[in-house]
Amino acid sequence: MFTHKPIRRFITLGQFIIERQSDFPFAKGELSRLLRDIGIAAKLVNREVNKAGLADILGDMGETNVQGEDQKKLDVYANEQFINALRSGGECLAVASEENEDLIEIESPVSQNAKYVVCIDPLDGSSNIDVNVSIGTIFSIYRRKSDRIGTTTIEDFMIKGTEQVAAGYVIYGSSTMLVYTTGKGVNGFTLDPSIGEFCLSHPDMKIPEDGVLYSINEGNYTHFPDGVKKYIKYCQEDDKATNRPYSSRYIGSLVADFHRNMIKGGVYIYPSTGKSPKGKLRLLYEANPLAFIAEQAGGKASNGFDRILEVQPESLHQRTPLFIGSKNMVEKAEELMRIHSA
Numbered sequence: 001m002f003t004h005k006p007i008r009r010f011i012t013l014g015q016f017i018i019e020r021q022s023d024f025p026f027a028k029g030e031l032s033r034l035l036r037d038i039g040i041a042a043k044l045v046n047r048e049v050n051k052a053g054l055a056d057i058l059g060d061m062g063e064t065n066v067q068g069e070d071q072k073k074l075d076v077y078a079n080e081q082f083i084n085a086l087r088s089g090g091e092c093l094a095v096a097s098e099e100n101e102d103l104i105e106i107e108s109p110v111s112q113n114a115k116y117v118v119c120i121d122p123l124d125g126s127s128n129i130d131v132n133v134s135i136g137t138i139f140s141i142y143r144r145k146s147d148r149i150g151t152t153t154i155e156d157f158m159i160k161g162t163e164q165v166a167a168g169y170v171i172y173g174s175s176t177m178l179v180y181t182t183g184k185g186v187n188g189f190t191l192d193p194s195i196g197e198f199c200l201s202h203p204d205m206k207i208p209e210d211g212v213l214y215s216i217n218e219g220n221y222t223h224f225p226d227g228v229k230k231y232i233k234y235c236q237e238d239d240k241a242t243n244r245p246y247s248s249r250y251i252g253s254l255v256a257d258f259h260r261n262m263i264k265g266g267v268y269i270y271p272s273t274g275k276s277p278k279g280k281l282r283l284l285y286e287a288n289p290l291a292f293i294a295e296q297a298g299g300k301a302s303n304g305f306d307r308i309l310e311v312q313p314e315s316l317h318q319r320t321p322l323f324i325g326s327k328n329m330v331e332k333a334e335e336l337m338r339i340h341s342a
């Protein structure tokens with residue numbers, strides 16, 4: 001007799017987004033389409049990342065971006081892909097990107113009345129491109145504040161992270177994943193290269209409350225605030241009850257360091273340093289989106305003293321110190337910051 005095995009159902013990113021649209025009773029599908037557009041651009045970027053060692057795409061463009069950092073070809077490519085996807089999708093009014101000094105207005109008739117603006121770090125961890133180490137993309141979506149008719153203003157971006165409607169990251173790693181939240185938990189999708197689809201692989205992600213990994217560029221040690229120096233010593237002390245000493249792990253791609261800590265538990269710290277007195281990472285397209293995801297997964301994100309999501313942005317490329325990851329680890333670091341660095 002013929003018996004057929006039940007087929008294991010897999011859920012693609014596209015299906016998942018549509019199913020979840022009912023979480024937002026008044027949604028008309030614009031946010032779903034915007035997320036879909038970002039997913040498509042991520043696949044195109046992934047394709048180039050995978051052949052970075054082969055193609056001429058590897059290497060410097062010989063230009064510097066607005067932060068004065070060397071811009072690699074893949075940064076430029078990724079920036080173009082995401083902006084093109086947002087332009088042709090029609091749901092995005094304007095983009096703030098790490099790679100562009102000013103905000104980019106999407107000038108197309110279909111985008112005139114778009115509801116959303118996007119902040120993006122198109123390629124994070126770019127110093128790792130040449131060495132075949134994981135890199136990423138980080139994005140954040142806000143509802144526009146300006147009038148529904150007419151052009152955008154910078155005020156559409158000077159909005160606290162608490163108001164994000166969605167945020168996510170893509171990690172181009174040993175496998176490629178897209179992880180995002182719309183404020184109702186965090187879900188992770190792994191790209192199945194054989195069918196070219198992101199498939200739900202990590203439903204309802206939760207970051208462990210405690211961890212044994214700390215991630216910080218200790219090369220900057222002498223320039224760290226005292227609170228951070230004390231926290232590093234705390235991580236290195238022997239204490240069986242709290243599983244110390246912790247292990248140190250630092251990839252140098254924020255997305256990859258954050259993703260590992262999300263899954264295993266851990267803390268990532270980029271404090272102020274001598275070279276970067278206000279921190280190195282950018283509030284709008286690095287700290288805020290990951291802070292939203294961390295909190296949605298039960299973790300925490302702060303600048304050492306205050307919740308990242310409540311920091312009032314004052315400029316597009318504003319920097320911030322970042323302490324992010326497992327709740328109890330971030331709280332311990334904050335405690336030492338209050339005592340030694342307030």
Ligand code: AHG
Nearest residue numbers: 121123124125126127217252253254
């Ligand atoms: P980007 O490649 O987008 O400029 O970001 C680099 C960031 C971040 O990914 C990483 O965690 C950090 O810079 C590493 O900085 P250091 O090399 O100073 O540790």
Ligand code: MN
Nearest residue numbers: 121123124125
């Ligand atoms: Mn970055």
Ligand code: MN
Nearest residue numbers: 098121123124
């Ligand atoms: Mn970048």
